[in-house]
Amino acid sequence: MLTQLEERLIDDISSGDIAELSTLAAEASIPDLISVVEHVPAKRGAVMFRLLAKDRALEVFEALDAGHQADLLDALRDEQIASIFTDLDPDDRAALLDEVPASVADKLLRGLSRHERGMTAALLGYPKGSIGRRMSPEVVPVRETRTIGYALELLRTRSEEYETLYMIPVMDDTRRLVGVVSLRDMFTAAPDAIIADIMTSPISAQATDDAEDTARQLLAIGKIAMPIVDGENRIVGVLTVDDALEIVEAADTEDVARHGGHEPLRRPYLSTPVLNVVKSRIVWLLVLAVSAVLTVQVLEIFESTLAEVVVLALFIPLLTGTGGNTGNQAATTVTRALALGDVWSKDVLAVLWREARIGFTLGAVLGALGFGVATLVYGVAIGTVIGLTLLSVCTMAASIGGVMPIIAKAVGADPAVFSNPFISTFCDATGLVMYFVIAKAVLGI
Missing domain, CATH: 3.10.580.10 (CBS-domain)
Known part of the structure; x- marks a missing residue:
């Protein structure tokens, strides 16, 4: 929640009351100033930023995400940009240069002293995502x-x-x-x-x-x-x-x-342009929409089975939801274990065996419950189908959910990409196939 001072600063930025904005900004604490800059678009934040003393402006700037820093640079004067960029640590400069166009990056580097340019260029020489890009070269052994x-x-x-x-x-x-x-x-x-x-x-x-x-x-x-x-x-x-x-x-x-099915904004939410938020979500939605066609295709293949035993359709949401949740639980747990170093790529078989047992146990409990409830309402045959399907789906979903992040890590992909959205879609389609195959076998249709 914004403090009263932060709200007054935002109001003055919006109204263009530079005199009062300058007075309040001089009195505000650094955390207050950071909060204000993160709650307004970059162009408006730059209005207040220009009124700050150099040392306070640098403290605020260093606290921002690299993406937000890049947006703020676009709205500042050249001389202020050069001053701020020079005072940044080499690793902070390297992170910022990744967010700006190549022409801007080249201009910023040319403004540095030979020594500072050399340290920054050395960091940029390491691969993206490596610790060399994030370390500080300022060390004297x-x-x-x-x-x-x-x-x-x-x-x-x-x-x-x-x-x-x-x-x-x-x-x-x-x-x-x-x-x-x-x-x-x-x-x-x-x-x-x-x-x-x-x-x-x-x-x-x-x-x-x-x-x-x-x-x-x-x-x-x-x-x-x-x-x-x-x-x-x-x-x-x-x-x-x-x-x-x-x-x-x-x-x-x-x-x-990525667990939620969108790309990270890399900027504070309220100061991120609406179009950027749309871009962060639309690709995933399109991918998931295409993936969901698999589920539709499965239903179409088994349309005759549904027509013969209409009651099977009632349990589809239960089975697909259970499979997706089971797979996501396993994927989230293993992704976290990978991040902490508790699990490595070589452990894929151990994780598969472990998650298969976990899934089987979960499926046995849920399957017994599903069998009892479905049998009371629809008879033993339907109860058997539901019980066996829950047992099979939970075992399959936990196994797949557990190994997918490890496979992703092994091939150099982000394990989070193979989490909730993709596993849910995969488990939906695969779970439906298992459901109808079991139903055809048990019911003889």
Whole structure:
């Protein structure tokens, strides 16, 4: 819910009352300003953004999603754009450049100093989706042969070059990672002690590793940061816990969106143009509409069976809904397990066997209940059909729902894409086939 100050700021932006807007914006907190910018279209948000002091404007800008940042840049003056872009961290610049047209990206890069342009270009050289694009190259490792006193002095004199001061990578003479040392350990050690004597074994990731997997690994081990190395184990950057949290949050948001059958907006909802929202949903709706034709085709094939035993039609929503829900439960559970590293692609057979047993047990319980209710109303024959179908559909749906995310991961696709919408459609069509085959066998039609 918006605060009274945020509502007044939005009203002043809409009415064009620049004098009052300037006064209120100067008094507002950074969280208030971020909330306002996220609740209005980018062009209107830029009106208030121009009135902010440089340091406050940068804080607000850094808090926005990369897509929203790109929209805001379109509405700002060139000189303000250059100032903001220069002050961003290299990893934030790389994320923003992915959202703007190539001509704009080239212009922004040309405005950087040679040093800053080099760091940003280095990140852009890594594949999209890799941790190399999201790490900070602002890291100054210390050599293992240096003393603690030397290292502490290095931290004092070059602190602005460090993304984090709490975890310092340690390298050998060839810049290869050999350990890490914490600021706490350095403070408690004697000044003449050698770094190699207090460093610990490093947990690192390669710059080409998947960003989401690496971020989740860092959060799982509970460290403040993780060194990032190249193919030869040379230090090229560091991933901090706050950046890891952002990566995981963005990935989870994307998964939730795709579970619901649409693409993530990558911008705050209220500030996203209506046409962009339509584009994020229409493709999935078209795909699902085409997929649903399979269900219609199945019904058409078994039209004569339905004509002979009309009561079978009454149970179609129950069976398709149960199959879809069972498959989605399995897919959601396994997708989450993949994200946390509890399950790997090599575990596909173990997951299939496990979900088949789970589905069979669920189907047995639901099938027994369905048999009892259907038998009381429509007789033993129909009850048997419903019971056996529920048993079969639940077993099939859980098995398919469990292995589909793993297959997707193995072929490099997003497991979330193979979640609710596609599994529901697949289970609908397959479940109907099983239903009518069982009905024909039991009823002799």
